[in-house]
Amino acid sequence: xxxxxxxxxQQIIESLNxxxxxxxxxxxxxxxxxxxxxxDSIDSLxxxxxxxRNYGIKIEDARExxxxxxxVASMADYIAQNRKI
Amino acid sequence: xxxxxxxxxxxxxxxxHSFDADRLLPDVVSSSNGKxxxxxxxxxxxxxxxxxxxxxxxxxIGISTGMRTVQLAGINTPDGIITGTxxxxxxxxxxxxxxxxxxxxxxxxxxxxxxxxxxxxxxxLAMQTKCTGYNQTYVHRGHSLEVALLDAQMLLNENDAKRxxxxxxxxxxxxxxxxxxxxxxxxxxxxxxSLYLLxxxxxxxTIGGEGAAFFTITNEAxxxxxxxxxxxxxxxxxxxxVQTAIDSVLATNGMKLKDLDVVLCGMSGxxxxxxxxxxxxxxxxAHTTVAAFKHLCGxxxxxxxxxxxxxxRLFATQTVPExxxxxxxxxxxxxxxxxxxxxxxxxxxxxxxxxDK
Numbered sequence: 001x002x003x004x005x006x007x008x009x010q011q012i013i014e015s016l017n018x019x020x021x022x023x024x025x026x027x028x029x030x031x032x033x034x035x036x037x038x039x040d041s042i043d044s045l046x047x048x049x050x051x052x053r054n055y056g057i058k059i060e061d062a063r064e065x066x067x068x069x070x071x072v073a074s075m076a077d078y079i080a081q082n083r084k085i
Numbered sequence: 086x087x088x089x090x091x092x093x094x095x096x097x098x099x100x101x102h103s104f105d106a107d108r109l110l111p112d113v114v115s116s117s118n119g120k121x122x123x124x125x126x127x128x129x130x131x132x133x134x135x136x137x138x139x140x141x142x143x144x145x146i147g148i149s150t151g152m153r154t155v156q157l158a159g160i161n162t163p164d165g166i167i168t169g170t171x172x173x174x175x176x177x178x179x180x181x182x183x184x185x186x187x188x189x190x191x192x193x194x195x196x197x198x199x200x201x202x203x204x205x206x207x208x209x210l211a212m213q214t215k216c217t218g219y220n221q222t223y224v225h226r227g228h229s230l231e232v233a234l235l236d237a238q239m240l241l242n243e244n245d246a247k248r249x250x251x252x253x254x255x256x257x258x259x260x261x262x263x264x265x266x267x268x269x270x271x272x273x274x275x276x277x278x279s280l281y282l283l284x285x286x287x288x289x290x291t292i293g294g295e296g297a298a299f300f301t302i303t304n305e306a307x308x309x310x311x312x313x314x315x316x317x318x319x320x321x322x323x324x325x326x327v328q329t330a331i332d333s334v335l336a337t338n339g340m341k342l343k344d345l346d347v348v349l350c351g352m353s354g355x356x357x358x359x360x361x362x363x364x365x366x367x368x369x370x371a372h373t374t375v376a377a378f379k380h381l382c383g384x385x386x387x388x389x390x391x392x393x394x395x396x397x398r399l400f401a402t403q404t405v406p407e408x409x410x411x412x413x414x415x416x417x418x419x420x421x422x423x424x425x426x427x428x429x430x431x432x433x434x435x436x437x438x439x440x441d442k
Contacts, residue, residue: 016138017139019138046195049193052191053188
């Protein structure tokens with residue numbers, strides 16, 4: 001699980017072009033949106049694409065998506081249980 | 086006939102030091118690889134750091150130039166934003182289309198798509214300046230900026246209330262676009278040093294370019310750098326139709342060819358289009374200085390933007406730098422300027438500018 005979280009952080013930094021950030025700067029449990037990492041709605045779309053492209057996960061339900069994208073930890077849990085690739 | 090409008094501020098990001106330089110065309114930049122690219126500036130001065138990470142180079146160039154113009158005009162919110170672009174954000178479009186092929190049209194990044202739309206820069210400028218007024222982007226190839234300027238002129242002519250519109254243009258030259266245009270024989274086969282491009286006007290082709298230029302266009306004469314008297318558009322220009330258009334614009338404004346102080350020409354070193362400008366070189370009198378600009382910015386759909394920015398600087402400094410001059414006139418001051426430009430896909434424009442001497 002720790003390896004998955006590290007990989008996920010690297011993928012988030014790369015796909016969202018979070019310049020100057022390293023995986024160590026992202027807390028596993030900190031909110032990705034709002035006060036935490038300060039991401040916005042377009043970033044959430046980019047992360048849905050990241051999940052689909054890298055893990056074969058398609059989230060159709062917006063409410064489920066909101067829960068999954070709460071933090072790196074919640075994303076990693078969901079990937080571990082639902083990944084197809 | 087429409088009433089003239091006024092340029093109250095101008096900024097350009099171009100292949101020359103046009104953005105921050107305290108004097109006109111210092112240290113002229115030349116290139117030998119067939120294209121001239123914009124000199125980057127510190128975009129973080131003009132764009133929110135959270136937003137900038139997602140932006141392509143074209144967006145950063147366009148938004149920064151627009152914001153700089155608003156700053157120079159001393160306003161916070163323009164009454165409207167009108168832009169022209171021949172191609173929009175080419176790099177984002179290339180990335181989006183490339184992903185469509187590579188990923189079989191699935192799991193495509195939304196950012197490339199959103200930013201590749203032509204009106205992205207207008208949207209960002211509207212948000213940054215809190216402008217909820219008129220917002221329009223024209224995509225009319227070589228006439229894109231000219232049509233944006235005409236739209237501003239028509240809006241300002243509609244009523245007498247004092248208004249200021251932010252009007253600008255932007256186009257970029259990507260590696261792929263350069264290759265595609267090369268196949269269509271846009272560029273010279275033997276690439277010259279760009280600074281000496283016009284000395285190669287006996288062969289076909291030119292060099293590529295890019296840039297952004299923005300202006301605040303107003304009906305407040307007291308704020309003017311210069312006045313746009315008239316804009317005339319031509320489709321499928323010929324030597325004769327360009328001359329007829331010049332004669333018509335001059336006659337409409339009670340002028341003759343001998344009255345012109347400066348003619349700024351879009352000659353591009355391409356033998357196929359040089360005949361459009363040859364009569365200007367031959368028929369202007371000793372009074373008039375004939376100048377050119379494409380050896381400094383390259384050829385692109387909205388190169389008129391660089392030329393118009395240059396014109397505002399010529400009026401402000403009352404000098405024509407030697408690097409621009411094709412035929413030196415004896416006139417010591419600049420009270421009017423005729424801008425004549427073409428783009429290879431069948432468009433040309435004639436624009437008369439002036440100041441009160």
